Amino acid sequence: MRMKITLASCAVVVSLLWSVTGLAQESHIGNLVGHANRGKALYQRYCIFCHGEYGDGTGESAPYLDPKPRDFTKAVFKCRSTPSGSLPLDSDLYATISRGVHASGMPSWKPLLRQERADLVAYVKTFSSAFQEEKPGESVSIPPEPLSSPESIKRGGELFQSLNCWSCHGKDGRGHGPSAATLTDSKGYPITPFDFTTGSRFKCGDSDPEMFRDLVTGLDGTPMPSFANAMTPDQRWDVVHYIRSLHVSRKPRGMKIQSEGQ
Amino acid sequence: MEMAAGFNGIVLGDFEDKKQAFMKLKYALIPACVVVALSLSGRVTAGWASPADAPAALKGTVKFEGTAPKPSRIDMSADPLCAKARQTPATTEDIVVGGNGGLTNVVVYVSDGLTSHSFPPPEQPATLEQKGCQYRPHVLALRANQKLEVVNSDETTHNIHPIPNNNREWNMSQPHGVPLEQSFAREEIAIPVKCNVHPWMRGYIAVFKHPYFAVTDKEGSFELKDLPPGTYTITAWQEKLGTKTQKLSIGAGETKTLDFAFKQ
Numbered sequence: 001m002r003m004k005i006t007l008a009s010c011a012v013v014v015s016l017l018w019s020v021t022g023l024a025q026e027s028h029i030g031n032l033v034g035h036a037n038r039g040k041a042l043y044q045r046y047c048i049f050c051h052g053e054y055g056d057g058t059g060e061s062a063p064y065l066d067p068k069p070r071d072f073t074k075a076v077f078k079c080r081s082t083p084s085g086s087l088p089l090d091s092d093l094y095a096t097i098s099r100g101v102h103a104s105g106m107p108s109w110k111p112l113l114r115q116e117r118a119d120l121v122a123y124v125k126t127f128s129s130a131f132q133e134e135k136p137g138e139s140v141s142i143p144p145e146p147l148s149s150p151e152s153i154k155r156g157g158e159l160f161q162s163l164n165c166w167s168c169h170g171k172d173g174r175g176h177g178p179s180a181a182t183l184t185d186s187k188g189y190p191i192t193p194f195d196f197t198t199g200s201r202f203k204c205g206d207s208d209p210e211m212f213r214d215l216v217t218g219l220d221g222t223p224m225p226s227f228a229n230a231m232t233p234d235q236r237w238d239v240v241h242y243i244r245s246l247h248v249s250r251k252p253r254g255m256k257i258q259s260e261g262q
Numbered sequence: 263m264e265m266a267a268g269f270n271g272i273v274l275g276d277f278e279d280k281k282q283a284f285m286k287l288k289y290a291l292i293p294a295c296v297v298v299a300l301s302l303s304g305r306v307t308a309g310w311a312s313p314a315d316a317p318a319a320l321k322g323t324v325k326f327e328g329t330a331p332k333p334s335r336i337d338m339s340a341d342p343l344c345a346k347a348r349q350t351p352a353t354t355e356d357i358v359v360g361g362n363g364g365l366t367n368v369v370v371y372v373s374d375g376l377t378s379h380s381f382p383p384p385e386q387p388a389t390l391e392q393k394g395c396q397y398r399p400h401v402l403a404l405r406a407n408q409k410l411e412v413v414n415s416d417e418t419t420h421n422i423h424p425i426p427n428n429n430r431e432w433n434m435s436q437p438h439g440v441p442l443e444q445s446f447a448r449e450e451i452a453i454p455v456k457c458n459v460h461p462w463m464r465g466y467i468a469v470f471k472h473p474y475f476a477v478t479d480k481e482g483s484f485e486l487k488d489l490p491p492g493t494y495t496i497t498a499w500q501e502k503l504g505t506k507t508q509k510l511s512i513g514a515g516e517t518k519t520l521d522f523a524f525k526q
Contacts (some may be wrong), residue, residue, distance in 0.1 A: 076431050085308040085432025085444070134430075163435060164419040167341065178340035182461035186425050201418035218433050223458030225435040229442055 025131065027090040027122035032114060034090075039123025043117055050105060055127030065105045068189055075128035076186065078219040079204035084226035086137030087130060093121045095205070102201040113244045140216045143233050148241040156242025159235055168193040168223065173246035186221045193223075196246040211240045279327065285415040288524075316515035317488040324482045324498055327525040330359035336462045343418035344395035344460060352462075355400045356502045364482025365524055367401040368500045369451060369468045371475035373507065375494035381472050383408040387443070390455075390467070392420050396498075397455065397465030399477065401501065405456040406449055406471045412442040422461065424467060426453040433458075451499055466501055491516075 029036035043051075050058040054070035062069050070077070080088040081094045097117050100108035109117055125131040145150065160166060160173075168183060170176040172198035183190045200206055204214055214234045218226030231239065333353035338344040358366045387409035391398040395416060404410060412422050414436045422442070423433040428450040436442050446453070446469040456465035468475065476484040486496075493511040503524040512518050 014416070074431075083432075084434055085430045114314045129432075162419065163437060164341070164421075179459055179461050183458060186431060218435075220431055220433060223423065223433070223456075225433040225458070227424065227435045229439050229440050230419065230435040 025122050025126050027094070027118050027125065029091045029094045029118050032094075032118040034115070034118030034120070034122035036119070036126050036148075038116075038123040039119035039121070042112070042120050043123050045107070046112075047120070055124065061105070066189070067104050067185065067191065068187065069105065071187070072124050072127035074186075074221075075130035076221040078221055080217050080220065081213055082137035082217065083140070083228060084218045084220055087134055089136050089139060090118075090121050090125075093124060094118060097121065099205060101203050103203065132243040140213050142212050145208050145240075146213070146234070146237055148244065152238045152241045153245045155235070156238035156240070156245075159231065159239050160242055163227065163230055165239075169196065172199065173197055173243070183223045183225075191222055196243050197248050200244070200247055208237075208240050208244070212236050213244065215239060271452070294364045307483070315491075317493055318512040318515065319517045320486040320489055320496070320510075320520055321517060322484060322522065323521040324365045324370065324484065324500075324522040324524065325363045326357070326359045326365040326482075327363070327523050331357050331526065333358065338395055338460075341395065341418055341460060343416065344380065347418075349414055352396055354393060354462075355396065356464075357500075358400075360480040360482060362481065364480065365500065366478055366480050366482060367399070368478040368482070368484070368498050368524075369401060369403055369475060370404075370478065370484045370486065370496065370498045370522070371451070371468075371470060372472065372489070373495045373497040375492055375507075376472055376474070377490070377492065378426070379435070379471070381405070384473075387411045389413060390422075390465070392416055392422070392457070392463075395420075395457075395460050395463060395486075397463060399465075401452065401466045401468065401477050403468040403470065403475050403477050404446075404462050405473065406448055406469050407445055410444050410446070410467075412436060412444065414438050414440065414442075418459075420457045420463070423456045423458055424453045425456065426450055429453065429469065452501070456491070468499070496520060500524055 021219070025036040048059055050059045050061050050065060050069040051072065052056055052062065052069070054216070057069040057071035059069060061075075075087060077088045077092070078095070079101070080092045081084070082088055094117055097109045097120055100106050109120070112120075132250050166177050168177045169178045170180065170193075175193040175195035177193065183191050183193065192201065193230065202211060202214065204210060215227045215231065217228075218224050227236070333355070336352040336354060338348065338352060355367070360366050377444070383405040388402060388404035389411045390402050391413045393415045395418070414420055415438075417438050419435060419437040421433060421435045425431060426446070428448045429446045432444065434442055434444075448469065449471045450469045452466040452468040455465040455467055474486050474489055476486055480486045490513060491512060491514040493509065495507055496506045496508050497505055499505045503526065506522050506524065508520060508522070510518065510520060
């Protein structure tokens with residue numbers, strides 16, 4: 001009897017601590033279920049040096065990094081499939097951990113097991129109460145991509161001008177627009193617009209559908225806005241094709257897709 | 263399983279205690295409720311018939327002490343559509359002093375002393391307009407969860423980018439005439455708003471969970487209406503000059519005057 005009571009009270013204490021510290025948090029990526037308590041150990045081994053003990057992006061290496069490590073306590077993430085202003089899906093965070101963030105200090109963590117990456121997602125979510133209070137937005141739907149064509153590229157170029165993309169990215173896409181020098185991220189650190197002529201290794205993924213998605217979601221925490229209300233899906237593909245055409249050493253995208261399809 | 267049962271046990275036990283306390287309280291609460299209900303029905307039928315409940319009002323002005331800084335001209339030549347949209351050259355709006363030294367765009371609000379904490383947001387949306395490549399109003403005050411309509415009356419495309427501390431951050435591109443509706447869930451005074459395309463554009467959005475706030479007009483005057491009688495801390499917030507607070511008590515049906523002064 002006494003044994004039972006002790007066990008029960010132990011369980012109560014553990015479950016209370018569990019819920020208070022938020023370690024009960026899980027992540028769900030497809031069939032994978034990540035657990036924050038296991039993610040914590042991994043975080044302390046791999047992530048703490050940049051993102052810090054409290055997840056606020058002030059780890060030991062942070063002063064030497066540009067851009068700065070993400071502050072998880074704000075729950076604002078660049079790479080999402082959800083609308084601007086909403087939380088990312090677990091699969092978005094999983095994708096960022098797996099892919100890494102090009103042109104930043106964040107490497108790809110593909111060497112870790114899939115389960116380990118899922119555990120890290122669950123732990124990263126414990127740093128902000130937002131993940132308990134709010135639900136992530138709905139995932140952007142991406143229609144099939146039409147083939148690139150000179151007409152599509154031309155239309156994309158016109159949108160690039162009329163939607164003021166050039167203000168930051170420059171009329172020639174080199175990232176030297178009139179507003180470029182004034183840009184900061186939401187923490188006040190200077191940030192440079194992407195130079196489209198250098199290549200296509202974008203922060204949130206290289207593929208055309210990922211570029212399409214970025215135009216819908218924007219990169220929260222940076223000056224890059226969401227164009228969800230500003231363009232139709234067809235227009236977004238036109239802009240994607242135009243941006244691809246700015247990459248000087250690249251073959252036209254449409255031709256490549258065509259040859260793959262055959 | 264055992265864990266869950268133990269956890270529930272605690273919660274239920276706690277709930278039982280609360281229930282007992284509530285039972286005791288109930289006898290005190292019932293007469294209080296009756297009084298409140300009676301006075302409310304009195305309001306509805308006779309319109310603030312009982313003088314003890316009549317709403318109070320607070321009026322005043324916010325002044326700028328000393329020589330007002332001269333606003334600087336804004337160069338909008340980077341976007342010809344902005345330059346074209348202006349009949350008069352644009353000037354900075356961080357400190358705007360009007361007639362008689364009145365300081366405009368100061369948010370004056372009840373920061374402490376309210377006994378009720380539940381105010382449903384109004385159905386009417388608040389509107390923020392982008393016109394002549396500046397925000398109208400420059401400082402907007404609205405309620406938490408109140409609809410915010412963002413309007414772009416300019417020919418050019420803006421991006422509207424609030425950078426909050428206590429709310430979700432969003433950043434939306436808005437070409438001319440495209441509707442945009444947003445809201446903020448939590449109180450925050452005040453959220454800076456940027457347009458990254460036009461770096462000179464800056465505005466502020468103050469979000470309140472109660473309806474007792476006002477933004478000073480061109481003469482620096484404000485009015486807080488329908489204030490329940492009580493003792494309040496009133497705060498005035500200016501984007502560049504900081505905050506000032508004053509305490510005051512206001513009785514039923516009274517109209518009091520309260521002035522603030524800022525200097526650089």
